[in-house]
Amino acid sequence: MSPKPNVSAERIPQILNAALAVFAAKGLNRATMSDVAEAAGLSKATVYLYFKDKDDLIYFALLTSLEQGFGNLEGILVSGGEVKSQILDWVQEIASQMAESATNLSIGFEFYALANRRPEIRERIQKYFQQYRQLLSEVIQKGITQGEFQSVEADSIAVAIIALFEGFNVLWFTEPNDASWLSLLANTIKLLLDSISLN
Amino acid sequence: MSPKPNVSAERIPQILNAALAVFAAKGLNRATMSDVAEAAGLSKATVYLYFKDKDDLIYFALLTSLEQGFGNLEGILVSGGEVKSQILDWVQEIASQMAESATNLSIGFEFYALANRRPEIRERIQKYFQQYRQLLSEVIQKGITQGEFQSVEADSIAVAIIALFEGFNVLWFTEPNDASWLSLLANTIKLLLDSISLN
Amino acid sequence: MSPKPNVSAERIPQILNAALAVFAAKGLNRATMSDVAEAAGLSKATVYLYFKDKDDLIYFALLTSLEQGFGNLEGILVSGGEVKSQILDWVQEIASQMAESATNLSIGFEFYALANRRPEIRERIQKYFQQYRQLLSEVIQKGITQGEFQSVEADSIAVAIIALFEGFNVLWFTEPNDASWLSLLANTIKLLLDSISLN
Amino acid sequence: MSPKPNVSAERIPQILNAALAVFAAKGLNRATMSDVAEAAGLSKATVYLYFKDKDDLIYFALLTSLEQGFGNLEGILVSGGEVKSQILDWVQEIASQMAESATNLSIGFEFYALANRRPEIRERIQKYFQQYRQLLSEVIQKGITQGEFQSVEADSIAVAIIALFEGFNVLWFTEPNDASWLSLLANTIKLLLDSISLN
DNA sequence: AATGAATGAGCGTTCATTCAT
DNA sequence: GATGAATGAACGCTCATTCAT
Numbered sequence: 001m002s003p004k005p006n007v008s009a010e011r012i013p014q015i016l017n018a019a020l021a022v023f024a025a026k027g028l029n030r031a032t033m034s035d036v037a038e039a040a041g042l043s044k045a046t047v048y049l050y051f052k053d054k055d056d057l058i059y060f061a062l063l064t065s066l067e068q069g070f071g072n073l074e075g076i077l078v079s080g081g082e083v084k085s086q087i088l089d090w091v092q093e094i095a096s097q098m099a100e101s102a103t104n105l106s107i108g109f110e111f112y113a114l115a116n117r118r119p120e121i122r123e124r125i126q127k128y129f130q131q132y133r134q135l136l137s138e139v140i141q142k143g144i145t146q147g148e149f150q151s152v153e154a155d156s157i158a159v160a161i162i163a164l165f166e167g168f169n170v171l172w173f174t175e176p177n178d179a180s181w182l183s184l185l186a187n188t189i190k191l192l193l194d195s196i197s198l199n
Numbered sequence: 200m201s202p203k204p205n206v207s208a209e210r211i212p213q214i215l216n217a218a219l220a221v222f223a224a225k226g227l228n229r230a231t232m233s234d235v236a237e238a239a240g241l242s243k244a245t246v247y248l249y250f251k252d253k254d255d256l257i258y259f260a261l262l263t264s265l266e267q268g269f270g271n272l273e274g275i276l277v278s279g280g281e282v283k284s285q286i287l288d289w290v291q292e293i294a295s296q297m298a299e300s301a302t303n304l305s306i307g308f309e310f311y312a313l314a315n316r317r318p319e320i321r322e323r324i325q326k327y328f329q330q331y332r333q334l335l336s337e338v339i340q341k342g343i344t345q346g347e348f349q350s351v352e353a354d355s356i357a358v359a360i361i362a363l364f365e366g367f368n369v370l371w372f373t374e375p376n377d378a379s380w381l382s383l384l385a386n387t388i389k390l391l392l393d394s395i396s397l398n
Numbered sequence: 399m400s401p402k403p404n405v406s407a408e409r410i411p412q413i414l415n416a417a418l419a420v421f422a423a424k425g426l427n428r429a430t431m432s433d434v435a436e437a438a439g440l441s442k443a444t445v446y447l448y449f450k451d452k453d454d455l456i457y458f459a460l461l462t463s464l465e466q467g468f469g470n471l472e473g474i475l476v477s478g479g480e481v482k483s484q485i486l487d488w489v490q491e492i493a494s495q496m497a498e499s500a501t502n503l504s505i506g507f508e509f510y511a512l513a514n515r516r517p518e519i520r521e522r523i524q525k526y527f528q529q530y531r532q533l534l535s536e537v538i539q540k541g542i543t544q545g546e547f548q549s550v551e552a553d554s555i556a557v558a559i560i561a562l563f564e565g566f567n568v569l570w571f572t573e574p575n576d577a578s579w580l581s582l583l584a585n586t587i588k589l590l591l592d593s594i595s596l597n
Numbered sequence: 598m599s600p601k602p603n604v605s606a607e608r609i610p611q612i613l614n615a616a617l618a619v620f621a622a623k624g625l626n627r628a629t630m631s632d633v634a635e636a637a638g639l640s641k642a643t644v645y646l647y648f649k650d651k652d653d654l655i656y657f658a659l660l661t662s663l664e665q666g667f668g669n670l671e672g673i674l675v676s677g678g679e680v681k682s683q684i685l686d687w688v689q690e691i692a693s694q695m696a697e698s699a700t701n702l703s704i705g706f707e708f709y710a711l712a713n714r715r716p717e718i719r720e721r722i723q724k725y726f727q728q729y730r731q732l733l734s735e736v737i738q739k740g741i742t743q744g745e746f747q748s749v750e751a752d753s754i755a756v757a758i759i760a761l762f763e764g765f766n767v768l769w770f771t772e773p774n775d776a777s778w779l780s781l782l783a784n785t786i787k788l789l790l791d792s793i794s795l796n
Numbered sequence: 797a798a799t800g801a802a803t804g805a806g807c808g809t810t811c812a813t814t815c816a817t
Numbered sequence: 818g819a820t821g822a823a824t825g826a827a828c829g830c831t832c833a834t835t836c837a838t
Contacts, residue, residue, distance in 0.1 A: 011797095027312060027313075027315070027316065029227075029228040030316075032831085032832060032833080033832075033833060033834080034832080034833095042798080042799090043798065043799045043800075044799080044800095044833090044834085045798070045799050045800080045801095045834090045835080045836085046797080046798055046799065048833090048834070048835080049797070049798075049799095053833075053834075054832095054833065054834090103315070106311075106312045106314075106315040107312075109308040109309070109311040109312035110308070110309070110312045112305075112308040112369060112372060112373065113226060113305045113306075113308035113309045113312065114226075115305075115372065115373055116226070116302070116305040116372075117225075117226060122373060122374075125373045126373055126374050129370060129373060129374070156383055156386060156387070159370070159383050159387075160363070160383070160387040160390070162366065162370065163362075163363055163366030163367045163369070163370060163384070163387070164359070164362055164363060164366055165366065166365065166366035166369040166370065167361065167362030167363055167364065167365035167366030167367075167368075167369075168362045168366075169366075170311060170362070170365040170366075170369075171328060171358070171361065171362060171365065173311060173314065173315075174311065174314055174321060174324045174325055174328060175325050175328070184355055184358050184359070185362070187355060188355070188358075188359040188362070188391075191359075191391065191394055191395075192387075192390065192391065192394070194394065195390055195391070195393065195394030196390075210822095231806085231807060231808080232807075232808060232809085233807080233808095241823080241824090242823065242824045242825075243808085243809085243824080243825095244809090244810080244811085244823070244824050244825080245822080245823055245824070247808090247809070247810080248822075248823075248824095252808075252809075253807095253808065253809090409818095425710060425711075425713070425714065427625075427626040428714075430810085430811060430812080431811075431812060431813080432811080432812095440819080440820090441819065441820045441821075442812090442813085442820080442821095443813090443814080443815085443819070443820050443821080443822095444818080444819055444820065446812090446813070446814080447818070447819075447820095451812075451813075452811095452812065452813090501713070504709075504710045504712075504713040505710075507706040507707070507709040507710035508706070508707070508710045510703075510706040510767060510770060510771065511624060511703045511704075511706035511707045511710065512624075513703075513770065513771055514624070514700070514703040514770075515623075515624060520771060520772075523771045524771055524772050527768060527771060527772070554781055554784060554785065557768070557781050557785075558761070558781070558785040558788070560764065560768065561760075561761050561764030561765045561767070561768060561782070561785070562757070562760050562761060562764055563764065564763065564764035564767040564768065565759065565760030565761055565762065565763035565764030565765075565766075565767075566760045566764075567764075568709060568760075568763040568764075568767075569726060569756070569759065569760060569763065571709060571712065571713075572709065572712055572719060572722045572723055572726060573719075573723050573726070582753055582756050582757070583760070585753060586753070586756075586757040586760070586789075589757075589789065589792055589793075590785075590788065590789065590792070592792065593788055593789070593791065593792030594788075605800085605801070608801095629827085629828060629829080630828075630829060630830080631828080631829095639802080639803090640802065640803045640804075641803080641804095641829090641830085642802070642803050642804080642830090642831080642832085643801080643802055643803070645829090645830070645831080646801075646802075646803095650829075650830075651828095651829065651830090
């Protein structure tokens with residue numbers, strides 16, 4: 001279940017990156033271990049040196065893809081200035097990142113689907129959303145504390161924003177050529193924040 | 200790509216229902232044609248009598264799962280009464296349905312992922328969302344016309360609502376034991392509608 | 399092993415002709431019973447009403463294709479006139495027939511190959527060649543008797559002519575676009591007959 | 598379409614020989630990849646390591662069976678002595694070889710039949726016959742140059758001889774227990790060569 | 797540490813054949 | 818006599834996984 005802590009632990013990210021690329025291109029199932037090995041410039045057997053089996057590889061690929069963090073959400077917490085506008089900037093930033101790696105979204109859906117059968121995957125995804133939610137919640141709370149927002153339940157707003165991101169992901173993915181998603185998403189979140197703003 | 204139009208066209212729903220059950224339980228890829236046949240109480244060869252191949256079966260299974268319509272959204276259009284409260288009722292209804300068929304969500308994610316490789320699947324999903332969006336848009340527009348809502352872009356609100364549904368789906372699916380999703384979703388949509396309401 | 403002698407025995411040639419067409423087009427193995435049934439305008443089950451199984455159908459298809467006789471070889475026996483020139487005319491005639499149904503040659507090769515595994519097929523082919531040989535032998539003999547040919551072994555010449563036909567069949571089939579086969583065949587047989595002619 | 602060029606390229610002839618044996622015994626279609634693998638003492642998957650698919654295997658089996666060359670026909674070209682007698686010796690030699698590997702003839706017919714559907718197979722067979730014809734043609738031409746034969750078209754005689762070989766193959770194959778084919782073939786070719794000899 | 801070579805286990809698909817109507 | 822519907826039995830092919838070197 002876990003990569004070996006070898007000297008050439010450089011192999012692990014090498015393999016994981018190859019895996020993510022191949023998974024995104026061909027889908028979790030059509031991607032073969034051969035594909036991954038080839039993309040990593042290694043032999044199949046070598047991949048098995050670092051990952052127990054394909055499930056293991058998928059699991060760590062998920063972890064890797066979940067590591068990308070939440071943009072500079074942390075920055076908002078420590079910076080001065082108006083929270084709302086900083087959130088809206090952050091939305092732009094995240095949405096732009098999404099737009100750039102649109103292909104990667106499809107792995108996301110496969111990971112979600114996998115959660116149904118693999119508890120450890122579900123747990124990681126849950127943990128990811130919890131952290132996300134927690135962080136976003138604190139940001140909203142800061143806005144409340146600073147007097148920008150009404151005294152609403154910060155957590156509810158955090159969840160709403162996350163749901164909007166995920167929901168627009170779906171719409172974006174199914175109709176990737178429609179360029180309006182980004183502004184629709186931004187406007188919706190703005191509307192939401194406006195509605196809890198104090199004046 | 201096409202089921203036969205024979206007398207025993209009862210076979211087709213029989214197989215499709217079996218397929219949906221098996222797909223939901225095992226995932227699109229781990230579900231074998233044997234599994235589907237067995238679940239349908241038929242032989243494998245018989246399944247092939249009605250569906251060209253597994254891809255064909257998956258495609259029509261998608262169509263079936265997309266056929267469930269949009270609740271009584273149409274009802275709102277023709278009924279009298281306040282739009283906002285009717286929308287909120289409808290949200291409750293749809294969300295309850297989702298809660299009941301939580302397992303089915305996982306197929307949904309697989310279908311989304313599949314859209315990347317199979318244009319005809321992407322098209323059907325797009326069409327589904329377009330109809331959904333169109334209908335919801337008309338409902339919002341009715342609210343505007345009736346003087347309930349400000350003169351906002353109805354379509355943007357419609358998309359926002361759909362995105363919220365999809366986004367909460369994701370959250371729900373990854374953490375199915377959390378009972379609060381439904382009310383969080385309902386509250387968020389209420390917040391949204393309140394923010395465009397006229398008083 | 400044998401077609402039923404039913405009232406609608408018109409079905410039998412109907413099926414056999416369809417079978418020959420399909421066999422020629424797709425090969426004995428790739429041709430399915432469905433193909434044959436469809437080509438005959440009947441249902442699969444009906445084909446089984448008249449032929450026990452596919453092997454049976456192939457066997458009777460072989461018989462049918464062997465029934466085409468040996469051109470007007472018999473005519474030479476009863477006619478007056480020079481034998482040699484009549485044989486050469488007959489060669490032209492047969493070779494032209496071959497040219498017209500070039501596709502059919504491929505079934506021929508499949509039948510030959512099948513002879514290895516199916517004694518009853520080998521027997522029919524043997525019988526076919528024996529009759530052919532016998533008839534041709536008599537024609538040569540007539541030429542000897544008439545004083546056209548030297549007193550050679552008529553049977554050897556008959557076999558040689560048959561072998562030349564079969565051999566040119568192979569060459570023709572493998573290089574069907576070469577138009578010279580017919581004249582090469584005719585010239586070779588002429589050379590052979592000249593070499594046994596008396597002046 | 599292509600065997601791998603690895604160290605264990607010993608596998609390739611191993612598999613091809615097994616394939617030829619199985620193909621001859623069961624026919625191209627009834628022979629399964631499992632049969633071939635088993636005959637080669639390997640697993641099915643290993644066969645697929647060296648041959649892309651069954652078609653590929655058949656194609657290379659054809660090449661192998663076509664590689665056996667044309668006896669010492671080349672020897673006649675460089676040797677001194679009478680051409681005619683050397684040809685007749687060669688006929689005996691080739692015919693004996695044919696007699697020994699009578700079973701293999703049946704694959705031959707299947708290959709011919711296959712030429713109809715597979716252009717690359719047709720091409721190889723054509724090439725085979727062309728080389729054969731070219732070589733034989735030169736031998737005849739040498740006989741003409743040496744003053745043994747009349748100044749006939751060497752190529753026509755070459756084709757006639759090839760046709761006779763192929764034709765007798767057919768007859769031999771359909772009636773393998775008849776021991777007279779060899780002498781009939783030899784005599785016919787002798788007759789042909791006599792008829793173009795100069796005295 | 798690395799891999800070429802090998803394979804067991806399965807899966808999607810086809811097709812000759814049967815049988816109730 | 819005719820057939821629509823159904824299926825058992827295979828077969829070609831793939832792929833995750835192992836292991837000797």
